[in-house]
Amino acid sequence: MKKLVVIQNNKIVVSSKDIAEHFGKEHKVVLRTIREILLEQNCANEFFQEKSYSYNGRHLPFYLMNRDGFSLLAMGFTGKKALQWKLKYIQAFNEMEETLKQVYLEENVNPSELHCKTYKGVPVITIGDFAEIVKKNRTSILWHLKDKGLSYQLLEKFAPF
Structure with a gap:
């Protein structure tokens, strides 16, 4: 089966053509x-990018949209299949985002720039370093940890022990 989301220009997107196909529309x-959303919500322009494709010698429009654009569009779809x-x-989208984060970390984090910190003998990273x-x-980050029920100890100021 064709991937639901793709990366184009370093952004995770889905096309209006794929949405139509998968939602049976x-x-x-x-x-x-999409055009109604764009007319009603001026700020939605950042969520959608109009493109075109060739079909039988004609240039036909389609849109690429990010997660927020997809969410705006799909919220209006109803029914069991739509859900x-x-x-x-x-x-x-979540899987692609996680994959991109891992690739980014592997390619862009220089281990020599990270200073090993410990708390009571356990390696730790500060929320600030992690956020960066x-x-x-x-x-x-704090909201995500709480939302997922992940255990953490918050140290407001780090002092090596």
């Missing part, structure tokens, strides 16, 4: 819905 209906596909797309590595803010 006509592509022109999906295009119309199943929404969940699959969410899972696919994964390019997230401290608050979102």
Whole structure:
């Protein structure tokens, strides 16, 4: 089966053509819905990128969208089949994002730049250092840890022991 999400220009995206196919909708209906979103929400322009493809000598439009664009679009789809596909797309975006983070960390983190810190003899990383590595803010990391029920000990200020 064709991948649900792809990487183009270093961004995780899905095409309106694939959405139409997977949700069992006509592509022109999906295009119309996207255009309605763009008309109603000016800020949605950052979620969708219009492209074209050739078919029988004609240039036809389609959109590439990021996770937020997909979410805006798919929220309007209803029914059991739509729910199943929404969940699959969410899972696919999450898996692709995790893969990209791992690749980024492997390629861009210079181990010599990370200073080994320990707390009571256990290697640790500060929330600040971790936030810098994964390019997230401290608050979102703390929220994610709490949301996932992951155990952690928060040290506001690090002092080597």
